[in-house]
Amino acid sequence: MNFRPLDFSDLPLVHKWLNTSHVKRWYSKKAMSYEETYAKYKPYILKKNGIDGFVAWYHDTPIGYVQYFPATSFYKLNTLKHPKLKKAAGLDMFIGEELYLGRGLSRKLIQSFLSTVVAHEYSYCVVDPEVDNLIAKKAYMGVCFKKIDKVHTCEGETHEIFMSPLLRKFVNQVRQDTKKSHPTNKRKLILKNV
């Protein structure tokens, strides 16, 4: 798995993904026109809102989207007073390519993104799946996220907040596993970390 910063050329694909039924249900929450997609992601691409977006590539195929940002600026966490939040990144993600769902790739995506991108800036990561999003919750718990709280949004949704430490030991282990399974990934990891 590797990650390329979101670019304008990715937006037609992101637009398609945002309108697939599972992404719409748990992520985009409504049908999105291409114009809406462009307007939403333009500031991400231009790095104007503190959210860094990436397309996740599995071998040579773009399969999903992942973004991270300072957890303290995340509106849903405003009510949280967790002492580790200042050192935490928030993370959102989806696998948009339906052919790649249900293959256990979410764990690879999360672990790889945390170890190769997020862990260089943050010591913890928080995520906020909806309470009924059982697949996402399983995916996060499968990579050591632990529930720390529950929040109710003004849209009437209930989200659970999960946190994981980004331990150096864990990061190194993931790097070794990645190198073992994909020997050519070493170069990609170095490039990604620039």
Ligand SMILES: CC(C)(COP(=O)(O)OP(=O)(O)OC[C@H]1O[C@@H](n2cnc3c(N)ncnc32)[C@H](O)[C@@H]1OP(=O)(O)O)[C@@H](O)C(=O)NCCC(=O)NCCS
């Ligand atoms: C969340 C998401 C990335 C998970 O990826 P996925 O390919 O569907 O799931 P995976 O194959 O990686 O499996 C993750 C876990 O869910 C389970 N799972 C997968 N599909 C399932 C299904 N249809 N029913 C029940 N459990 C399922 C797997 O068994 C695994 O759990 P386990 O490790 O305890 O066995 C993907 O479903 C998605 O993009 N969803 C929409 C957006 C979203 O919810 N994003 C998260 C917002 S916080």
